[in-house]
Amino acid sequence: MKKNVLIIGAGGVAQVVAHKCAQNNDVLGDITIASRTLEKCEAIVASVREKNALKVDGKLEAHALDAMDVEATKALITKTGAQIVINVGSPFLNMSVMSACIETGAAYIDTAIHEDPMKICETPPWYANYEWKRREECEKAGVTAILGAGFDPGVVNAYAKLAYDEYFDKIESIDIVDINAGDHGRYFATNFDPEINFREFTGQVWTWQNNEWTSNKMFEVGKEWDLPVVGKRKAYLTGHDEVHSLSHILKVPTVRFWMGFGDHYINVFTVLKNLGLLSEQPVLTAEGQEVIPLKVVKAVLPDPGSLAPDYTGKTCIGDLVKGVKDGKEREVFIYNVADHKEAFEEVGSQGISYTAGVPAVAAAMLIATGEWDVKKMANVEELPAQPFLGLLNKIGLPTRIKDENGDRALEF
Structure with a gap:
């Protein structure tokens, strides 16, 4: 069973993810929010505390992080003991964060496909341009990587x-x-x-x-x-x-x-x-x-x-x-x-942030309990749908x- 979540990003979706992780921290454990702007992370922590969202007592921390820096991300994963990383930062970060997860053994979840900032609408199929090239790497490391676990995709x-x-x-x-x-x-x-x-x-x-x-x-x-x-x-x-x-x-x-x-x-x-x-x-x-x-x-x-x-x-x-x-x-x-x-x-x-963020937390909970901890890379349609949708019924969607x-x- 995996525990302790690192949330990367501090926008509207990250705020939803933080609140929903807090509401389910009996399953997910400690929660860390990290992005380049520490003040945004601290504001999310404050909003979670203001609503008394933590289900049980536990850690809820904010950290500054440049997630393009793989070594810094690895260090934060290790420092916080995070076994699940929910990446809801910019899609430009995906490959860097995934690298940090593969090298530390943490499970990886994102909500959108990776993008190269200098390229728009690359030739399809998009997943084959970046993520799917790393399937073997994930499986060899025994790392669960769930791609596109927002609403659409997800x-x-x-x-x-x-x-x-x-x-x-x-x-x-x-x-x-x-x-x-x-x-x-x-x-x-x-x-x-x-x-x-x-x-x-x-x-x-x-x-x-x-x-x-x-x-x-x-x-x-x-x-x-x-x-x-x-x-x-x-x-x-x-x-x-x-x-x-x-x-x-x-x-x-x-x-x-x-x-x-x-x-x-x-x-x-x-x-x-x-x-x-x-x-x-x-x-x-x-x-x-x-x-x-x-x-x-x-x-x-x-x-x-x-x-x-x-x-x-x-x-x-x-x-x-x-x-x-x-x-x-x-x-x-x-x-x-x-x-x-x-x-x-x-x-x-x-609501747009809500629909994107809640599913990522459901995916994290299924990894935590083992149902989706497949120890390889997978898109959502490669995984059992009923546990995911059943959990979403319970937590807001x-x-x-x-x-x-x-x-x-x-x-x-």
């Missing part, structure tokens, strides 16, 4: 696995739909790190259709979806992490990801992109200063964590799965609805299903 991968195992004999397509019907009241803001958010949408959109990679431009293909609770919403075909693993691991002919966007977001995004302000390449100002436009935009936009107090409305994220069962065509929608205000009241973060038998909660 929970939606588990929904696909559940459908694959229990609801279909053959799956023809999986459409992952992510709708945020909330309102933060700001003129323009992103729900997570603006740099990472924009990078997702400035390159090609890669989807897996009819057993081959298909490329589109962002906002080129849109569709109106009618979903539970949030109703009719426009979503656009978007490249996303889970498309790359689900297409490879479950061998489904068509896997697509759709994200909801309002006209205002699209208009502002388009202007920024056309002006070159979303470029990751450095430019020289008239004063002779070298700046990266994307980082300047990030600096002037609201911190995503600051949106939480005023956020209202709900999210709906799920998998529409089509295929055949017992010789008959069928479709099911497996999904979750989260509430921004409820998330803030519980953990001080908005209940699963529902809509099919020919109606719309109902799923119990595990």
Whole structure:
């Protein structure tokens, strides 16, 4: 049984992870939060203590750490006795943090695919560019590395696995739909790190259709979806992490990801992109200063964590799965609805951070108890879905299903 958690990152998702680890520290043990900015880590510790979130007495500490420094990360893992590392920092950190885990024997969890800061929308399949190249290294070291254990990727991968195992004999397509019907009241803001958010949408959109990679431009293909609770919403075909693993691991002919966007977001995004302000390449100002436009935009936009107090409305994220069962065509929608205000009241973060952070803690708990301590690298769809979804039902992200038998909660 593994215990003691090191959380890397100090943004909105890290705050959710810290609160949820505290609520379950009888299973997870000591909690350490580390990032480059010590003050942000200390603020999270203070918020956890303010809400008396610790289930039992235990350590809750903040540390400064440059997680790109493998030796420093190894030293902190050793110093804190952390046997589980939850990486919710920038995706640029993934390979460095994974190296530290492999060399110390700590289990590794992340919520998004690794990115090279100088490359946008690399050629698919993305996991094969970085993470999957280290499968043998993880297995040889006996280190559990769970990739993409947020919501999307993460929970939606588990929904696909559940459908694959229990609801279909053959799956023809999986459409992952992510709708945020909330309102933060700001003129323009992103729900997570603006740099990472924009990078997702400035390159090609890669989807897996009819057993081959298909490329589109962002906002080129849109569709109106009618979903539970949030109703009719426009979503656009978007490249996303889970498309790359689900297409490879479950061998489904068509896997697509759709994200909801309002006209205002699209208009502002388009202007920024056309002006070159979303470029990751450095430019020289008239004063002779070298700046990266994307980082300047990030600096002037609201911190995503600051949106939480005023956020209202709900999210709906799920998998529409089509295929055949017992010789008959069928479709099911497996999904979750989260509430921004409820998330803030519980953990001080908005719903997008909540849906990303809670699953990472569930994954950590399953590693701690041994159910997911597989001692090798795995994407979520390679692991048993029921323990994960059952635990999420208990700690804040209940699963529902809509099919020919109606719309109902799923119990595990």
